[in-house]
Amino acid sequence: MGVARGADPLWETALSLHLLQNGEDPLAYDPWRREVRGALRRAGLADEVGALTRLCPPTGYFPDFLTPGRGDLDLVDGVDRVRSTPRRRLVAELTRLCADLRGPVPRTVRWVASGDAAALRWLGDALSRYHAVAVAPYLPVIHARAGEDRARRAEAALSGGAEALLASYAELPGWRRDGTVLAAPYPEPRSLRLGGRPLTLVPAFFCVRTPLALVDDSLPPVLVHPLRPAPGWLPRLRAGAARPSVAQLTGPSRARMLESLETPMTTTSLAAVVGLAPSTASRHAAVLREAGLVATRREGNRVLHRRTALGTALLDGAVQQVGTPGSHASATSMKMLET
Helix, strand or coil, X not given: CEECCCCCHHHHHHHHHHHHHHCCCHHHHHHHHHHHHHHHHHCCCHHHHHHHHHHCCCCXXXXXXXXXXXXCCCHHHHHHHXXXXXXXXXXXXXXXXXXXXXCCCCHHHHHHHCCCHHHHHHHHHHHHHHHHHXXXXXXXXXXXXXXXXXXXXXXXXXXXXXXXXXXXXCCCCCCEEECCEEECCCCCCCCCCCCCCCCEEEEECCCCCCCEECCCCCCCCEEEEECCCCCCHHHHHHHHHHCCCHHHHHCHHHHHHHHHCCCCEEHHHHHHHHCCCHHHHHHHHHHHHHCCCEEEEEECCEEEEEECHHHHHHHHCCHHHCCCCCXXXXXXXXXXXXX
């Protein structure tokens, strides 16, 4: 069993298309839907995205060839894989899609099933254009959440090997572990038999409620699981874009560490999220702690870092509201900024 390096661009593209259509989890995603629908209209992409939804409906089956990655491909490589799908596979998967559709087969589906080079070029370009509007602007949050998830899995694997890694997924809502079997809620009864093949677990920001797997069992096994954002994630993202970067004040690595501490984390987890050696992450955490932006405490055999009220205020652009002039927090913050 392996954990993907991060979120996969085409899985996020396909699953966000589902969310744009189905209205699920309105608290977390309705602000995103409103923003993206307006952006698609302004970009003149509403009709093109409507055509894409014929290939990627919000419920039931959608073709495996639209999601060739396992968190190991960037968008360009993933789109190239989609464009290179053999015609036999296009026909087989789109025939299965049509079996679930009501009414006549959409023209877009017939065109792509033909394997025509122009159709596959259009499909790749349409996926890229949609991604640029609906996914790319939100990548800071997506990457941060995926990094937090990977850090949790890495910490579990380091502390207890494969068994602990497997057990860490049993903490997800509705998931349970029974020996070497991992059971999870799924839209329909399904057994994913590995047959000695490695399973790759891919976190997905736009995956809601239940995990998803490729339908074709002959393909490398993948299980995509939800990575639900915190309520209010979009206003915070917009507020962060509107103010001067905290990274200009603290340095990029310390800023990423501070932003990552939505929940307490160990030094190992922080290092994995930010992409630093644990020793370097420990030094940065010490500077943030001296500045009053991070607090550190021991819980059992773990040392956990958490963001303080001052650290949150700095990220929110409201430092003046925390503490008073001459307080210890204010003085140590100034000390950090001068170094």
